[in-house]
Amino acid sequence: MHTDTESCVRAVRSKDARFDGWFFTAVRTTGIYCRPSCPAVPPKPENMTFHPSAAAAQQAGYRACKRCRPDATPGSPQWNERADLTARAMRLIADGVVDREGVPGLAARLGYSTRQIERQLHAELGAGPLALARAQRAQTARLLIETSELPMADIAFAAGFASIRAFNETVREVFALAPTELRTRAGRGRAGARPGARTDARPGPAPGGAAVRDRPAPRPGAGLPGPGSAPAPATLTLRLPYRAPLHPDNLFGHLAATAVPGVEEWRDGAYRRTLRLPYGHGVVTLRPGPGHVACRLSLTDPRDLTGAISRCRRLLDLDADPVAVDELLRADPVLAPLVGKAPGRRVPRTVDAAEFAVRAVLGQQVSTAAARTHAARLVRAHGDPVDDPEGGGLTHLFPAPEALAGLDPEKLALPRSRRTTLTTLVAALASGDLALDPGSDWRSARERLAALPGFGPWTVETIAMRALGDPDAFLPTDLGLRRAAAACDLPATPAALTARAAAWRPWRAYAVQYLWATDDHPINHMPTG
Structure with a gap:
C-alpha cells in the first residue's frame, strides 16, 4: 500500500487507525516516522514519504515518533x-x-x-531479515525498559542484543534517547497520569501504573551475562493492542470451554495457560480490556519475551483486520445481521501448533468435555510439571511431541484407529517429517496431514484454521456448522455449503465463527466468573 501515495496521504490526514501497521509515514523536515493515526498535526504532503515497515523507515535514517510510537503498532494483518x-x-x-x-x-x-x-x-x-529482527529487538528493549525494573544489561541480553554497545546504539538510533532516558521519561508519564487512566492502546504499563518484575534480578558484572547464563525469572504486565472492533465472547469463551486442566484455566475473569518457550517456560494471564488485552507474563527466562508476545497475539488473532473481514461478510444477506450484532469476531487460535494438532486428534468425534478429559490424561502422564507463580491451577506444560513419541498406545483410552492416528502424528512431529510452525506452508502442511492415517477433512481444516492460522480454512462437515447453516437457511450438505461459501473467501474461517455463535453453547460465551 505504501506505493499508493494518494491513499496514504488521505489515511494520514484522517488519522485512520485502520492503516496502522500497513505503512509508516516518514517526515523529511523532522527526521521522524509515525503511524498513520499519529495525533500530531499532519505534515504537508510534499514532506511525507511512505515505507512498508518500521525497519525500512529506520534504515532510511528516520527515528520513531515519541508521541505515536509507530514501532508498537499492531502487526500488519x-x-x-x-x-x-x-x-x-x-x-x-x-x-x-x-x-x-x-x-x-x-x-x-x-x-x-x-x-x-x-x-x-x-x-x-x-529491509532484510536482520534489519527487521533489529527493529523487533528495539521494540522488545523499549518494552522492558519502560515496564520493568530489569538492569539494562539484563534487558540487552533478554532483547537479543549481542552486546551492551549494540543495545545502546540501537536504542539511541531508533528512539533518539538513551536507554536510561527512556526509562526516566516513562516514569514521568506514569507519575503524571490519572490513577487507573489508560493512556493508549499499545504495549506499555498497565492501567494504574507500571507493572514491574516481582523479584529483582542480581545485576551482572560488566557486559552481558556469560555464555549459558540468563537473567533471573521475570514477571511483566503489558498491553496487547489490536484493531477495533474486537468481540471477545466467542474468543475467550472458546478458550475457556476447551481448556485442558493443568495447562489452561479460566480464573478471576481471565484466561491463563502455561507456555513452552525456546529458552524456558512461562505462564500467561490474558484479560480483555478497552482497546487492548491486558497481558501478564511470568517467564523463567526474559529472552522469551518476544516469542511469548508473538504467541499470545497469534492465540487471540490480534493482528486481524476486522474492518476488512466484516465488510466482505456483511455483503451476504444471511451473515449481515450476525456481523451487525457482534462485529469484530476473531478466530481462537493456539500458542503451539503441534500441541493443537494432538488435541484435534483427541477431539475427533467426541464432545468438548471428552476431548478435555483425554488431553488431561496425556498431560498428567507426559507433561513437564511447573509451578504456578500466582498459586492457581496450572501444573504442567503440554507434552512435547518428543515426549509422546514413545507412549504405549495400549494405555490410551481411545479406539484403536484413533490410537494409530495419534501415534503416527506424534512420530511425524517428533522426527521433523511434519513441521507445524508459524512459517509453515499452508498447502504443503494440509497435504502432509491428509496423508496420515485417520486425518479426514474436518481434522485437517481444524488444524489449518486454529494451528496454522489460515483465515480461509473451512469446515463444511462440522456438525455445529451444519446445524447453524440449516438454522440460517443456508445449504446444510457439505458440497452445497462449500459452494455457497465461495463468496466469503478469503475469510471463511471468520464466517464459521459468526455461524457457530448462533448456537447457545458455552463455547460462545465468555465466562462471568
Missing part, C-alpha cells in the same frame, strides 16, 4: 492473511527465529537460500 514467502518469513521473524537461529536458520525453515530470502524481503519491505 498481511502476515496472517497471506501464505507466500514474505508472510511466512515475517511470522517466523516475529517468533524470534532470526534472533535464535540467524538468517540461515530462517532460510532453512522456509526452504529457500539466504540470498532468496534477503532479496524477497528487500523487494517488498525495504
Whole structure:
C-alpha cells in the first residue's frame, strides 16, 4: 500500500487507525516516522514519504515518533492473511527465529537460500531479515525498559542484543534517547497520569501504573551475562493492542470451554495457560480490556519475551483486520445481521501448533468435555510439571511431541484407529517429517496431514484454521456448522455449503465463527466468573 501515495496521504490526514501497521509515514523536515493515526498535526504532503515497515523507515535514517510510537503498532494483518514467502518469513521473524537461529536458520525453515530470502524481503519491505529482527529487538528493549525494573544489561541480553554497545546504539538510533532516558521519561508519564487512566492502546504499563518484575534480578558484572547464563525469572504486565472492533465472547469463551486442566484455566475473569518457550517456560494471564488485552507474563527466562508476545497475539488473532473481514461478510444477506450484532469476531487460535494438532486428534468425534478429559490424561502422564507463580491451577506444560513419541498406545483410552492416528502424528512431529510452525506452508502442511492415517477433512481444516492460522480454512462437515447453516437457511450438505461459501473467501474461517455463535453453547460465551 505504501506505493499508493494518494491513499496514504488521505489515511494520514484522517488519522485512520485502520492503516496502522500497513505503512509508516516518514517526515523529511523532522527526521521522524509515525503511524498513520499519529495525533500530531499532519505534515504537508510534499514532506511525507511512505515505507512498508518500521525497519525500512529506520534504515532510511528516520527515528520513531515519541508521541505515536509507530514501532508498537499492531502487526500488519498481511502476515496472517497471506501464505507466500514474505508472510511466512515475517511470522517466523516475529517468533524470534532470526534472533535464535540467524538468517540461515530462517532460510532453512522456509526452504529457500539466504540470498532468496534477503532479496524477497528487500523487494517488498525495504529491509532484510536482520534489519527487521533489529527493529523487533528495539521494540522488545523499549518494552522492558519502560515496564520493568530489569538492569539494562539484563534487558540487552533478554532483547537479543549481542552486546551492551549494540543495545545502546540501537536504542539511541531508533528512539533518539538513551536507554536510561527512556526509562526516566516513562516514569514521568506514569507519575503524571490519572490513577487507573489508560493512556493508549499499545504495549506499555498497565492501567494504574507500571507493572514491574516481582523479584529483582542480581545485576551482572560488566557486559552481558556469560555464555549459558540468563537473567533471573521475570514477571511483566503489558498491553496487547489490536484493531477495533474486537468481540471477545466467542474468543475467550472458546478458550475457556476447551481448556485442558493443568495447562489452561479460566480464573478471576481471565484466561491463563502455561507456555513452552525456546529458552524456558512461562505462564500467561490474558484479560480483555478497552482497546487492548491486558497481558501478564511470568517467564523463567526474559529472552522469551518476544516469542511469548508473538504467541499470545497469534492465540487471540490480534493482528486481524476486522474492518476488512466484516465488510466482505456483511455483503451476504444471511451473515449481515450476525456481523451487525457482534462485529469484530476473531478466530481462537493456539500458542503451539503441534500441541493443537494432538488435541484435534483427541477431539475427533467426541464432545468438548471428552476431548478435555483425554488431553488431561496425556498431560498428567507426559507433561513437564511447573509451578504456578500466582498459586492457581496450572501444573504442567503440554507434552512435547518428543515426549509422546514413545507412549504405549495400549494405555490410551481411545479406539484403536484413533490410537494409530495419534501415534503416527506424534512420530511425524517428533522426527521433523511434519513441521507445524508459524512459517509453515499452508498447502504443503494440509497435504502432509491428509496423508496420515485417520486425518479426514474436518481434522485437517481444524488444524489449518486454529494451528496454522489460515483465515480461509473451512469446515463444511462440522456438525455445529451444519446445524447453524440449516438454522440460517443456508445449504446444510457439505458440497452445497462449500459452494455457497465461495463468496466469503478469503475469510471463511471468520464466517464459521459468526455461524457457530448462533448456537447457545458455552463455547460462545465468555465466562462471568
